[in-house]
Amino acid sequence: MVLSEKQKELIEMIGVFHEHKGLQPLVGRIIGLMLVHEDAEVTFDEIVEHLGVSKSAVSNALTFLQAKERVTYHTKPGDRKRYFSLKLGDWRSDFEKELLNIAEIQRFLEEVLDTRKDKSSEFCTKMKDFSNFLEFFRKEIPILFERFKKQYH
Amino acid sequence: MVLSEKQKELIEMIGVFHEHKGLQPLVGRIIGLMLVHEDAEVTFDEIVEHLGVSKSAVSNALTFLQAKERVTYHTKPGDRKRYFSLKLGDWRSDFEKELLNIAEIQRFLEEVLDTRKDKSSEFCTKMKDFSNFLEFFRKEIPILFERFKKQYH
């Protein structure tokens, strides 16, 4: 398959987006390539060629993506190549995990509040306020997912 | 002020938490120090001493935190020191921005869907499903914040 300019551009944009989330550049671009690839799956060689990187870099990136359960591969009879693709099936739980994770700061806030003597200060009130919201948020997220499921299926 | 073991531990934990979000180590620890500090505000020197880092590192970290509007300082009459503290007042909009930002991937998903020929494939269906959820999510987040405000105030 040959990539159009538009596709190459999308790969870069998706790559940068994932870089901002702390993933290494190549990892984000592999995700981009898998998303735009017409077969929705790519071989090891295709990654090497389309992204112009070394085999070792690709091997490490794929190992990482599989460890994080973002990618799997399957094989085809009479073909030794692996066909790597995104585990898009899990987007729901992945996204939920991500949301709950950013709310993890609540645990630290509560611990900090425990250690503070000025419980009724404006500072503590604001922290408590935020902590309460995060608690609320963590309870509401699963409900939000449920509502979506019912509404759209 | 002298920090207890518990407080030092909290600073480290809060530091690591922020490192995972892509902030540089010292920045996360400064946030931790400001959270546990009994005055809820720290001077430049206190940061240098409590965290055992150089003045230049502290200067750069504080510049960064102020640019990101996470920190401000005020001064006291007859005292040349700056008292730096967290801008905790904005937690609500900050957190909302963070949530909407992680939903930004939807934009790319829609663009990818545009370029794909296999619109009715399982792959595209799942992407569209995710994209729909993200749209739903982005609309619901502000509502969630509103509900919290009413419920707890």
Add this chain to the structure above:
DNA sequence: TTTTTGGTTCTTCTTTTACAGAACAAACAA
């Protein structure tokens, strides 16, 4: 005026990241 305080900027150093390239290995093919 000179000195001190509080902080910034510039240069340098160390460590880590992200990748390249070559050697290697396992499975299959000839």
Add this chain to the structure above:
DNA sequence: TTGTTTGTTCTGTAAAAGAAGAACCAAAAA
């Protein structure tokens, strides 16, 4: 058997990150 395909692992390295230390500067104090 020998060679080929499909990756993996090991070693090296350029570049960037993160911070140290010294020089520097502006405002206030002496």
